[in-house]
Amino acid sequence: MILKKRLSTTGYYVVSAAIAVVSMIPFLWMISTSLKTQGAVMTVPIQWIPEEPTLQAYVDVFTTFSFARTVANSLFIAVTYTGVTLLSSSMAAFAFTKIHFRGNDLLLKVYLATMMIPTQVTMIPLFVVMNRLGLINSYSSVIMPSLFRPFAVFMLVQQMRTIPQDFLDAARIDGANTFQVFRKVALPMCKPTLATLMVTTFMESWNDYLWPLLMLTDRSKMTLPIALATLTGQYNPQYALLMAGSLISMIPIIIIYIMAQRSFQYGMMAGGIKG
């Protein structure tokens, strides 16, 4: 019995560690490559630990193109995008669940049904619309879609439905107006969902590729993923540079993920399946 238990413990850690190694190898590779000289990248056998480690790629990445500007663009866009998503979605969810008006249910259904429309279908006409509005190469072109986030509305509707009406009524009796009820009662009770959405939305916006690719063609406006992707198209790709850039691009997400770990996992579980 004890032997069997020990075997299963060993088995557990062997399998877990094997998957962990597979998950981690690309990141170790990224770090290792980012510390190499261009010559060392092209050597066989490969050097997992560079023989002459150098931080040159990290210096180069900031000097060959306006990398700092790109990081600033990405940060600005992701933060604004996330803020607008959380605000507009929670407002809509509040109206859908806590204010009674005719056509409420139907409107919610239409709104949520649009989740099924793939972005590719709307991509070309949206390009036309954005072009018409003169918004190509503007930050607003990549931030504005945050107004329309059916999935976020869906998650928040689920959460707001659990808030007892009595809470809201009590606040009303105390003289709060609709906006105050929303701010002081409804929003605080949605914290776990808001935290999850904050992480996932920030991540989506920060990592997004297709939409910024269409909208931001001006180098000074580009986000990190787009700028990184343009570097590969060059005749002689500088691998160390690309890896250094990739590594830097991951830092904010990892920080936010670790900070929000707890509520994030709770929210994933609450929202994941019912989706």
Add this chain to the structure above:
Amino acid sequence: MRRGKRHGGPGGDGLLRASPFLLPSLIGLMIFSLLPLLISVGISLTDWNGLDSIGAAGFFQEHFVGLDNYKSILTGREFWQVLKNTGTYIVLYIPGMLVMSLTVAFLLSRERRGVMVFRVIYYLPVLTSWVAASLIWTTMLSPQYGAVNNILSLFGIKGPGWLLDPKWAMPAIVLVSIWKDMGFFGLILLSGMVDINKSYYEAASLDGAGAWTKFLRITLPLMTPAIFYVLIVSLINAFQLFPQIMIMTDGGPYGATQVMVERIYKYGFRYFRMGYAAAFSWILFVIIMTCTAIQMKAQKRWVHYDS
């Protein structure tokens, strides 16, 4: 939905109170969903090149081509090749991803020391952008200087040309996608796993069931709703494969990794055939809807909801 009429009363007053809250989302709904949807139908019936002014008088008379775009897509060889490429991806990706994410979910569901560490590590690829992940893997898969073939050679295996070999390019994309997605789907499956009522396991233990029997007879059937969700989402994602293709292969070699969204993007924004691209996107939409509908229908046969 239960809602007392006393809150806001029926009709006018409620709408008045609700509208400031709804306005931003409804503007978004119009601009980013309903309006483009309508325009997209229109564009797909034209031979618009993306440059001529679309609102100009006589635009539709001049550019209207009826269903020609749809016809030429469906009768051309390229579309079927693209469908076949996507099919290859799906056939390899879905089972691989499911096995890996089930394993991940199972490992993370055990209350063992260090499980939190594994949880963070398994989630790292999910946090990485597709651009960064594709860049890393492009260098890893380099036949000569890459990590993958060098690790394989330690075991005496001579690795293929991966992204440079038409036969191996799609399988390589699949491997990278599984690596990237298993943590995400693993966590969703995990939530389905921990929701299972513990008393089932206790009852099974009393009946003398072993761990494997319990997994097959209790865990797996009761996880079917979560598995169903994962299948729906992953199949939709599979049809929308894009960034990894653009960065790792750009559709090559010899068109072996050309897929729907990559084609739509190229037709629209590289070859300036917007009408053709729009028609392509509608065909994609129909395919996705059909697959989802079939899955929804079929779920009655295998998904068990624990009541």
